[in-house]
Amino acid sequence: MPEMNMIQAINDALRVEMERDDRVIVMGEDIGKFGGVFRATQGLYQQFGEDRVFDTPLAEAGIIGTAIGMALYGLRPVPEIQFADYIYPAFDQIVNELSKYRYRSGGQYSCPLTIRTPYGGGVKGGHYHSQSPEAYFIHTPGLKVVVPSSPYDAKGLLISAIRDEDPVLFFEPKRIYRAVKGEVPKGEYLVPLERATLVREGDQCTVIAYGAMLHMARETVDLATKKGIRCDLIDLRTLLPFDIDTILQSVQKTGRVVIVHEAPRTCGFGAELAATIGEKALLYLEAPVLRITGFDTPFPYTLEHDYLPDAPRVLAGIEKTLNF
Amino acid sequence: MKAAVAVEDKIVRVLGEGGEVDASKDPRLSDRDLLTLYRAMLLNRMVDERMFRLQRQGRIAFYIGATGEEAAIIGAAFAMGEKDWVVPCYREFGAAYVRGFTLRDFFCQIFGNAQDLTKGRQMPVHIASSRLHVLSVSSPVGTQIPHAVGLAIAAKIRKAKEAALVFFGDGATSEGDFHVSMNFAGVFRAPCVFLCRNNQWAISVPRERQTAAPSIEIKAKAYGFEGVLVDGNDVLAIYATTKKAFEKARSGGGPTLIEAFTYRLGPHSTSDDPHAYRGEDEVELWKKKDPLIRFREYLEKRKLWHQDRETKLMQDLNEEILSTLKEVEQIPPPPPESIFEDVYAVMPWHLREQRDQLLRWLEERKKITESY
Numbered sequence: 001m002p003e004m005n006m007i008q009a010i011n012d013a014l015r016v017e018m019e020r021d022d023r024v025i026v027m028g029e030d031i032g033k034f035g036g037v038f039r040a041t042q043g044l045y046q047q048f049g050e051d052r053v054f055d056t057p058l059a060e061a062g063i064i065g066t067a068i069g070m071a072l073y074g075l076r077p078v079p080e081i082q083f084a085d086y087i088y089p090a091f092d093q094i095v096n097e098l099s100k101y102r103y104r105s106g107g108q109y110s111c112p113l114t115i116r117t118p119y120g121g122g123v124k125g126g127h128y129h130s131q132s133p134e135a136y137f138i139h140t141p142g143l144k145v146v147v148p149s150s151p152y153d154a155k156g157l158l159i160s161a162i163r164d165e166d167p168v169l170f171f172e173p174k175r176i177y178r179a180v181k182g183e184v185p186k187g188e189y190l191v192p193l194e195r196a197t198l199v200r201e202g203d204q205c206t207v208i209a210y211g212a213m214l215h216m217a218r219e220t221v222d223l224a225t226k227k228g229i230r231c232d233l234i235d236l237r238t239l240l241p242f243d244i245d246t247i248l249q250s251v252q253k254t255g256r257v258v259i260v261h262e263a264p265r266t267c268g269f270g271a272e273l274a275a276t277i278g279e280k281a282l283l284y285l286e287a288p289v290l291r292i293t294g295f296d297t298p299f300p301y302t303l304e305h306d307y308l309p310d311a312p313r314v315l316a317g318i319e320k321t322l323n324f
Numbered sequence: 325m326k327a328a329v330a331v332e333d334k335i336v337r338v339l340g341e342g343g344e345v346d347a348s349k350d351p352r353l354s355d356r357d358l359l360t361l362y363r364a365m366l367l368n369r370m371v372d373e374r375m376f377r378l379q380r381q382g383r384i385a386f387y388i389g390a391t392g393e394e395a396a397i398i399g400a401a402f403a404m405g406e407k408d409w410v411v412p413c414y415r416e417f418g419a420a421y422v423r424g425f426t427l428r429d430f431f432c433q434i435f436g437n438a439q440d441l442t443k444g445r446q447m448p449v450h451i452a453s454s455r456l457h458v459l460s461v462s463s464p465v466g467t468q469i470p471h472a473v474g475l476a477i478a479a480k481i482r483k484a485k486e487a488a489l490v491f492f493g494d495g496a497t498s499e500g501d502f503h504v505s506m507n508f509a510g511v512f513r514a515p516c517v518f519l520c521r522n523n524q525w526a527i528s529v530p531r532e533r534q535t536a537a538p539s540i541e542i543k544a545k546a547y548g549f550e551g552v553l554v555d556g557n558d559v560l561a562i563y564a565t566t567k568k569a570f571e572k573a574r575s576g577g578g579p580t581l582i583e584a585f586t587y588r589l590g591p592h593s594t595s596d597d598p599h600a601y602r603g604e605d606e607v608e609l610w611k612k613k614d615p616l617i618r619f620r621e622y623l624e625k626r627k628l629w630h631q632d633r634e635t636k637l638m639q640d641l642n643e644e645i646l647s648t649l650k651e652v653e654q655i656p657p658p659p660p661e662s663i664f665e666d667v668y669a670v671m672p673w674h675l676r677e678q679r680d681q682l683l684r685w686l687e688e689r690k691k692i693t694e695s696y
Contacts (some may be wrong), residue, residue, distance in 0.1 A: 001614075015674055025481065036551060051481050056508065056511075057504075057507050057508060057511055059504045059507065061470070061501060061504050062470055062473075062504035062505065062507065062508045063505065064470075065467070065469075065470025065471060065473070065474065065501060065505065066470045066471075066473050066474035066505075066508050067474060068470070068471050068474055069411075069470060069471035069472060069473060069474020069475040069476070069477070069478065069488075070474040070475070070477060070478040070481075071469060071474075072459065072474070072475060073409075073474070073475045073478035073479065073482075074478070074480075075478050075481070089500075091499075092464065092467060092501075093470070095466065096462065096464055096467060097462060097467055097471070100462075101460060102666045102667070102668075102669070103666045104442060104445050104446050104450070104452070104460050104462065104668050105441075105442055105452040105454065106440065106441050106442035106443035106445060106452065106666065107443070107665065107666040108441060108442070108452055108453065108454035108455075108460075109452065109454050109459070109460060110669065141667050142668065144668075144669050164669075165669035166668050166669055171429075183672055192334075194672065207478070229621040241672035241673060243671060243676055
């Protein structure tokens with residue numbers, strides 16, 4: 001089985017789907033001949049031609065707005081927004097149009113399109129190449145929100161997203177585009193949406209993470225193991241709709257929960273998870289659900305590694321939860 | 325009145341204000357087509373009048389009409405092919421109607437009942453019909469324009485001889501979505517026809533407050549394609565111009581922006597009171613240019629129409645409207661659980677849970693209400 005990094009896996013997923021289904025098209029800024037600023041679409045223009053792989057004018061609202069029209073026509077567009085920080089000009093199209101199209105047409109139309117966008121910090125990107133805007137979209141009925149953490153999942157989840165009948169926001173943790181490698185099967189395979197995966201097993205505390213944070217959380221859980229603390233580590237993979245069963249099974253076992261994400265805390269996804277766990281498993285809880293997150297500030301430049309949750313912070317959180 | 329002079333200089337017109345025809349520009353529609361057009365325009369006008377009354381009586385929540393703009397809406401849609409796409413704004417019932425959207429479909433939508441194709445999900449007049457290639461109306465202004473360009477690009481990619489027609493008002497030309505869409509359409513030479521119903525007013529804001537340009541069609545030039553100014557109250561001019569734009573689009577000639585110069589004779593919607601911001605003299609001036617009157621005078625000149633036929637048609641249409649209303653008003657609303665359908669292709673766990681909560685709560689509410 002070939003070893004790939006996440007960028008290669010994403011590129012492979014796009015190629016597999018484009019070969020399989022000629023309705024799949026890729027569009028965005030610099031994604032054509034150049035192959036994308038992160039090279040996610042490298043070689044696709046050369047293989048599939050400019051009818052199916054095309055650069056657009058530099059306008060995110062136009063990219064998503066026209067992709068909606070293409071999806072309504074019957075294509076399967078996979079538009080790229082170059083950085084998640086630049087998705088806001090398309091916010092209205094995503095929130096008011098894309099997400100509501102099936103609903104408001106009484107099920108007559110659907111918009112099966114997958115928006116790929118690199119997100120997250122830790123790459124010296126400052127305010128505008130580091131944001132984690134997933135919560136805005138998780139708050140929008142009609143969308144699915146997916147965040148892979150490994151090359152294997154990135155490929156399998158992206159293929160599932162492209163084949164899904166619903167619009168999917170596919171947030172790619174750019175910090176680990178090349179930093180994480182893994183075995184990725186050739187050809188097509190699916191990683192199902194809406195399913196989390198248990199990455200580590202333990203009975204004292206449940207750690208929930210996704211994206212780049214998953215790797216830091218795994219490192220932390222392994223550190224904790226050395227200190228004799230046994231944790232479940234859940235990689236959510238799909239944030240909307242999230243896998244409630246896996247979470248509750250774990251929480252019922254451990255009674256303690258630490259949620260990790262790099263997005264700001266207030267109304268971040270951790271808040272939703274904590275509330276849901278409170279509603280459904282309060283009597284199993286031995287301690288308050290703890291959130292280890294980015295702070296409620298714009299994403300800083302020089303001090304980004306103080307802003308981002310790291311292993312010592314998460315470990316201290318696990319210990320605090322255990323000692324509550 | 326500098327702007328008016330500029331308009332008169334370049335406006336495309338087939339029918340003069342007394343219904344006299346410019347033979348060199350006449351699209352030469354058959355008698356049958358002419359009468360179909362007139363019937364649709366008159367029906368649209370009468371439906372508007374009836375719906376305003378219904379809203380005042382409290383029988384419907386809201387209505388937004390096309391009075392004064394029927395020629396621009398119906399004439400343009402009549403010029404399209406069956407497989408072409410209509411991307412409506414919120415005044416385009418008439419465009420859907422000439423494609424086969426029935427009065428019953430429309431009334432079911434307005435009442436949001438169990439037989440509404442859109443399942444009671446939206447305010448009145450926010451129609452959609454996938455069967456007729458009519459996209460779904462949304463209230464925000466201009467957001468539908470990029471969808472039309474996307475449809476057109478997709479048709480081009482698939483090498484289908486289809487084109488899209490998108491309707492919007494003069495107010496929408498201030499929105500980013502308009503400019504982005506024009507730009508994409510130009511760059512990709514998308515087979516897309518932009519039809520701006522310049523009805524002079526965006527609720528209470530006059531056209532002059534939307535743009536300092538002398539016209540709207542002129543904006544096409546900056547995006548690298550043709551703009552055409554058309555008398556929006558002249559159904560034959562609208563028909564001929566749209567047809568030409570479609571032919572150009574299908575043969576690879578790219579997009580066209582049509583500015584239909586017209587006037588919103590009524591209020592913006594049932595929630596509006598235009599007396600607060602515009603003078604009756606202006607409205608009276610435009611009433612003389614009523615597209616229905618002009619078209620009728622033309623039909624009379626062609627000996628296709630006379631007062632008896634007019635009276636008879638009005639009676640027939642009135643009867644059709646009333647009997648359809650009577651039937652549609654009896655149809656119950658959609659079932660409560662339908663709130664949760666069509667959000668996703670397959671209902672996820674959290675929506676199933678919320679649906680069950682609602683259904684349980686409705687049972688409880690019934691008991692509580694009964695105990696009062």
